[in-house]
Amino acid sequence: MAEEKKIPYKIYLEEKEMPTAWYNLRADMKNKPAPLLNPGTRKPMKQEELEQVFCRELAAQELDDETAYIPIPEEIRNFYRMYRPSPLVRAYCLEEKLQTPAKIYYKFEGNNTSGSHKLNSAIAQAYYAKKQGLKGVTTETGAGQWGTALSMACAYLELDCRVYMVKVSYEQKPFRREVMRTYGATVTPSPSGETEAGRAILKKHPGTTGSLGCAISEAVEAAASREGYRYVLGSVLNQVLLHQSVIGLETKTAMDKYGIVPDVIIGCAGGGSNLGGLISPFMGEKIRGEKDYRIIGVEPASCPSLTRGRFAYDFCDTGMVTPLAKMYTLGNNFIPSPNHAGGLRYHGMSPVISQLYHDGLMEAVSVEQSAVFEAAELFARVEGILPAPESSHAIRVAMDEALRCKETGEEKTILFGLTGTGYFDMVAYEKYNDGRMTDEIPGQEELERGFATIPRL
Amino acid sequence: MAEEKKIPYKIYLEEKEMPTAWYNLRADMKNKPAPLLNPGTRKPMKQEELEQVFCRELAAQELDDETAYIPIPEEIRNFYRMYRPSPLVRAYCLEEKLQTPAKIYYKFEGNNTSGSHKLNSAIAQAYYAKKQGLKGVTTETGAGQWGTALSMACAYLELDCRVYMVKVSYEQKPFRREVMRTYGATVTPSPSGETEAGRAILKKHPGTTGSLGCAISEAVEAAASREGYRYVLGSVLNQVLLHQSVIGLETKTAMDKYGIVPDVIIGCAGGGSNLGGLISPFMGEKIRGEKDYRIIGVEPASCPSLTRGRFAYDFCDTGMVTPLAKMYTLGNNFIPSPNHAGGLRYHGMSPVISQLYHDGLMEAVSVEQSAVFEAAELFARVEGILPAPESSHAIRVAMDEALRCKETGEEKTILFGLTGTGYFDMVAYEKYNDGRMTDEIPGQEELERGFATIPRL
Missing domain, CATH: 3.40.50.1100 (Rossmann fold)
Structure with a gap:
């Protein structure tokens, strides 16, 4: 005692x-996670294919199963020091x-x-987008924590931020939307009529309260249809x-x-x-x-x-x-x-x-x-x-x-x-x-x- | 640089x-703050009069213009260590x-x-009330921070907590009420019809959105009318x-x-x-x-x-x-x-x-x-x-x-x-x-x- x-x-x-470097567990895994597949060819995604969705350095990090320690850029470490x-x-x-x-x-x-912890990745993803000279990013958010985190990171770096928020959360959490707006983000309830994916889901499931899966489809489409935008994701990857x-x-x-x-x-x-x-x-x-x-x-x-x-x-x-x-x-x-x-x-x-x-x-x-x-x-x-x-x-x-x-x-x-x-x-x-x-x-x-x-x- | x-x-x-002791600035003030007056006699409040409203040790602290350092009880210091x-x-x-x-x-x-900072005093006031063997405390809250803080302190010490919340805040901040309820408090919008003070204010100013002043009147009355309760206040004192x-x-x-x-x-x-x-x-x-x-x-x-x-x-x-x-x-x-x-x-x-x-x-x-x-x-x-x-x-x-x-x-x-x-x-x-x-x-x-x-x- x-x-x-x-x-x-x-x-x-x-x-x-x-920490001054992130730790990449994949480097130590004996069975590596299976690679992402291209939805068209069903072949493993290559760096250049991933770069159409994600920004360059993030695509590289996505594919890197070898490097155990990846240095955290100083700008990100400075942001980390705020919280x-x-x-x-x-x-x-x-x-x-x-x-x-x-x-x-x-x-x-x-x-x-x-x-929440979501800010740890939000600032990293926003940083690499900014470094690549992009105008903005799109994303989805469920409970709203990821969207808030990304809004904060984007406000800090002066990047545009567009968030598709799962409708049930958008309705249950009106104040989350205001926090994101205070940080300058645009917030749209998902499924929305703004994207083809959203319209298709609404047609198939009228009255749906949404899901992360739908919101992701909308955010990916929104990024692809805008010059200088990439999609970012708060989990899974x-x-x-x-x-x-x-x-x-x-x-x-x-x-x-x-x-x-x-x-x-x-x-x-x-x-x-x-x-x-x-x-x-x-x-x-x-x-x-x-x-x-x-x-x-x-x-x-x-x-x-x-x-x-x-x-x-x-x-x-x-x-x-x-x-x-x-x-x-x-x-x-x-x-x-x-x-x-x-x-x-x-x-x-x-x-x-x-x-x-x-x-x-x-x-x-x-x-x-x-x-x-x-x-x-x-x-x-x-x-x-x-x-x-x-x-x-x-x-x-x-x-x-x-x-x-x-x-x-x-x-x-x-x-x-x-x-x-x-x-x-x-x-x-x-x-x-x-x-x-x-x-x-x-x-x-x-x-x-x-x-x-x-x-x- | x-x-x-x-x-x-x-x-x-x-x-x-x-810190292991609070600092009592009054001990160093050349011109002490003027004493509280009894609303009936208009004479300075004595310890025993104050004890009808506040619990004993808090009444003593209220009147103490001499002691520069007052030790913080260990239980309070342990609570402080949580945040x-x-x-x-x-x-x-x-x-x-x-x-x-x-x-x-x-x-x-x-x-x-x-x-907010309100928790620093909430735990102290709840602690002394508990120590005196009281059943509960009543208070008012404006923006809701004090009420939340007191609810938290009371939940920790298992004291009953009754909060009169300024009506405009109660309406603008429904979620504040839920936080207080989650901590087991009873929350009433003020002015309410529950107290004489509340009814008088409602009669004089129908449709008022309330004020801290009204809510204090109600909370003081509610404490006085219940056995084993005292009133506590989040500021001013x-x-x-x-x-x-x-x-x-x-x-x-x-x-x-x-x-x-x-x-x-x-x-x-x-x-x-x-x-x-x-x-x-x-x-x-x-x-x-x-x-x-x-x-x-x-x-x-x-x-x-x-x-x-x-x-x-x-x-x-x-x-x-x-x-x-x-x-x-x-x-x-x-x-x-x-x-x-x-x-x-x-x-x-x-x-x-x-x-x-x-x-x-x-x-x-x-x-x-x-x-x-x-x-x-x-x-x-x-x-x-x-x-x-x-x-x-x-x-x-x-x-x-x-x-x-x-x-x-x-x-x-x-x-x-x-x-x-x-x-x-x-x-x-x-x-x-x-x-x-x-x-x-x-x-x-x-x-x-x-x-x-x-x-x-």
Whole structure:
């Protein structure tokens, strides 16, 4: 106990201890993630093909399976200094509340105006777009965190920013739209009548509340139809996981500094950006056989790509205009129940995470949203941070793990990623506070309908 | 320049460098703030009289003009460790954007779920109430930050919390209400039909959008009519400024550590809690003749208590049920235009701040809200933090000062308090983004109507 007292509530690294290079886990993976395929030729995408969608350096990062460390440009490091290093928090109050012998830590990425970790990749993607002399970028956003993050990065670099926002979020979160507008972005609810992809989806599913898959189709089309624009994406891609490695690298440095070794590492998983970033240096050690960790991805039961999806090549979007990625997928046409409150609505999963999961290097569990909000409320009350619904998926599983330790008496060290805050999710919290939240899990028939849209190669 | 580079973007103290005692500026003031008067007898309130409204230890702190340092109980220090020390930020990006030779620093108090500095006093007040064995507390909230902070503190200590929320904020900020509910508080829009004070105000001003003064009357009445409840207040009082000294103490320690001496210290002023807390150790040095600083309080032109009010004894509330305080006041009946978007809506001002201002130890300026939001937007874009409208009053004046330095070439060091974030103020930002924000300054006649309600002693 005496030794433990030395660990502060929050471990902040000094600025000079911040990473100067991103870590590219792919370099250490024995089975590399499968390459993206050209949707026309069904052949692996080449650099020059990717450059039609993404800007040059990002296309290179997307394809680079070899370089373990990629230097972070100084301009990006300076931006990081405005809100990083983020704290690694010892959840003393949660431990006390749960009366668990487990030691719980969380890496908190919500202390910035975008409210999440998404800013780590937004600034990188905006920086490379600016460097290439582009005028602007287009993107989609689901819960709104990525759109906000990209708006902030673009405002900082004076780039134009056009965001297609999943309609259900646009309606539930009018204030998210205003934050993006304050940062100078144009925000359009998706599906919209502005693009061919949007019009096609509206025709096929009138009254749809949208999905990330639809919004991606629209954003990709919008970029392609404008001179000097490229599309950027907040999750799923290899490049995004690369940028998000800053989360894991900081966590590892902070833990090493205090001699802390996690037994279990838990992260929520929508497209996989936070999970991939958080686990990267730990997974690297695990793959290299240096250490062993139990690693768990947590997804919503209403959008269970890892736990109930298929490992197959699928389109990243609903409109089937993007490259094909080999990933765990529910089918590009799968749209979670509008009853589902949080983010993590994506039909697929990062190819890196998918490969790691397929190779048995990590586990996945799905949780129901009422249990997630119950954990969120308890966490808010004892730890003083109102968490994002997405992040609360990880809280739920971390708490369950800590409660198991209470039964067994094990003093496990649990690390989880607290990706963001729920300040713009109060409609969902209201539903929970009013006792109106229910759980809706897709039946096998519904899943089969989704699977039917996975292309046969 | 080389020496400057050593100063990081954010200075975080270590936990062991956090203050262990609050600093009571009154102990060093030559002219003490005038005592509160009993509203019936018009004689100075005694400890036992104050205890009918406030809990015991807080009543003692309210009256203590002698003790310079009051230890912070360990339980409160542990709570502080969940979100403090707060960062002292060097605004490199803002300096660059303004092309000013000035060095700008801000103490950022928004990195907690209440979104402001209010939590510093909320936990202290809730702690003493709990310690006294009370069941719960009642309070008012304007912009909603104080109510949120108190809800969080009460949830942590398992105390009941009843909040009267100024109606205009209740309507503009439905999500604030949900945050408070998530923390288990009961929230009532004020004026309400629940209290005599509320009913009287509604009768006199049907359709009023409320004011802090009305909400205080209701909260005081609600506490008095319930067994085991006391009233707590988020600003104005001596005890609140005492707790908020933690802001200034951390700032001073951080600045001393890097050899930084501010020339100008700027804080927004509603009831005076942030301003009083930020300036306290600096003002102490100034009063003791050890150092000189220029100190500026910034208030909205639509609620200009320091710059256009009278220095007189007045009720702290509109219903005239509270003790009388000697302060700069616009009259207890003064209600700012509903057009006014931010907080800082209080008719009076902390007696400590009022006395310091009266004694010429500090300056005050008022600013119009369109200029405030212009500064807020620029700040958000370059510094990456979307500020609360209240805090943006200080940003406006800090920017003006930095722009003056640009003209004169002076390399002044400017320190300001960034009290919180604007995530629940997007209705106001929307108004600004849509070009619908106007400035409405009370005419002399309107002020006279307010002054007429100041009692003659």
